Amino acid sequence: MLLTIFLYSVVFIYGIIIGSFLNVCILRIPIKQTIVSRRSHCMTCNHPLAWYDLFPLFSYLFLRGKCRYCGTKISKQYPIVEFTNGAMAVLCFAFAGFGSDTLRYINTFVKISEEYEVLDWAASVYDIGVIILSCVLCSALIVISVIDWRTFEIPVGANIVILILGLIRFITLGLVDSRYYKMYCDLIGKEPSLWEAIYARGRAMELIIGFFVMSVPLAIIYYASKGKAIGGGDVKLMAVAGLFLGWKLIIVALIAGCLYGSVIHIIRMKVSGEGKQLAMGPYLSAGIVTALWVGKDIVTWYSGFFN
Numbered sequence: 001m002l003l004t005i006f007l008y009s010v011v012f013i014y015g016i017i018i019g020s021f022l023n024v025c026i027l028r029i030p031i032k033q034t035i036v037s038r039r040s041h042c043m044t045c046n047h048p049l050a051w052y053d054l055f056p057l058f059s060y061l062f063l064r065g066k067c068r069y070c071g072t073k074i075s076k077q078y079p080i081v082e083f084t085n086g087a088m089a090v091l092c093f094a095f096a097g098f099g100s101d102t103l104r105y106i107n108t109f110v111k112i113s114e115e116y117e118v119l120d121w122a123a124s125v126y127d128i129g130v131i132i133l134s135c136v137l138c139s140a141l142i143v144i145s146v147i148d149w150r151t152f153e154i155p156v157g158a159n160i161v162i163l164i165l166g167l168i169r170f171i172t173l174g175l176v177d178s179r180y181y182k183m184y185c186d187l188i189g190k191e192p193s194l195w196e197a198i199y200a201r202g203r204a205m206e207l208i209i210g211f212f213v214m215s216v217p218l219a220i221i222y223y224a225s226k227g228k229a230i231g232g233g234d235v236k237l238m239a240v241a242g243l244f245l246g247w248k249l250i251i252v253a254l255i256a257g258c259l260y261g262s263v264i265h266i267i268r269m270k271v272s273g274e275g276k277q278l279a280m281g282p283y284l285s286a287g288i289v290t291a292l293w294v295g296k297d298i299v300t301w302y303s304g305f306f307n
C-alpha cells in the first residue's frame, strides 16, 4: 500500500514536471519561438525566472498566482496544464492496473496456444512500455487541445510525436508477438514462413488498419468540403492516433469525440453565444483518451450484443 502510494507520487511528480515543459510548448509553438534555448521569463516584466520560481504547480501555489518581481497575475493555464498532465499520467497507470503488487504479475504469463502458457519478461516490459507511451500520448494531446482551442490550428509537431509513439508501439508489438509465434511454432514443430514471422498474431496489423480506418473517410470529407467540415490537422490526428490505438479503439475514439463535441458545443452556443466555428482537437483528444483508458471495456460490452 505505501509502495503503491509512493509509485503513484513519483508518476504524478513526473507528470507535473513534463506539464511545465508542455506550457512552454503551448506558449512558443504558435508564435514559432524555439522551445529549448531561451530561458523562462515573466511574460509581463520579462524578468528571468529563478530555479525556485519554476517548481511545477508548487511555485504557483506558493506565489499565490502572482509574479514575484512585478506582481502581475500569472495565467491559470500554467497550473491547470501541469496538474492535468500529472493527473493523466497517474490515470494512465491506474487504468492499466498499476500497483506495487500487480506490477510483478502484469501479463507475465503469455498464452501461446489454447493449453500452453509461458512465463516471459518481454510481455511485462512491453506492457509497462505501452503505459509510458500512453503518458506521452496524453501530454501531446494536452498541447494539441490548448493550441487548437486558442488558434484553430493543430501543430504538426505534436502529430509527429504521436506518429513516433505509434511506430514504436507497432514495431515492439510486432517483435513481441513474433517471438510468441515462434515459440508456438517450436511447440507444434512447424517452421514459420517469413510473412508469419513478421505478421505473427496479427495484432500489429490491427494498428496499421487503425491508421487508415478513420483517417481515409475523414480525408474524403476534408477534400469534398474543401476543409470546411473538418480540419486537415484533425484528419492527421485520427491517422496517427489510430496507429497507436488500433482500428477498434480509434472507432471508439471518433464516436466518443463527436459525442463530446456536439453536446458541449451546443451547450456553449446556447450559454455563451459561441460562434459556429468549432475546434475539434480538444474533443477528438478527449475521445482518444476515453478509448485509451476504457476503450477495451466498451468494445467488449458492445460485442456482447452479437454473441
Ligand SMILES: [Zn+2]
Binding pocket: 042, 043, 044, 045, 046, 047, 067, 068, 069, 070, 071, 072
Ligand atoms: Zn513579472
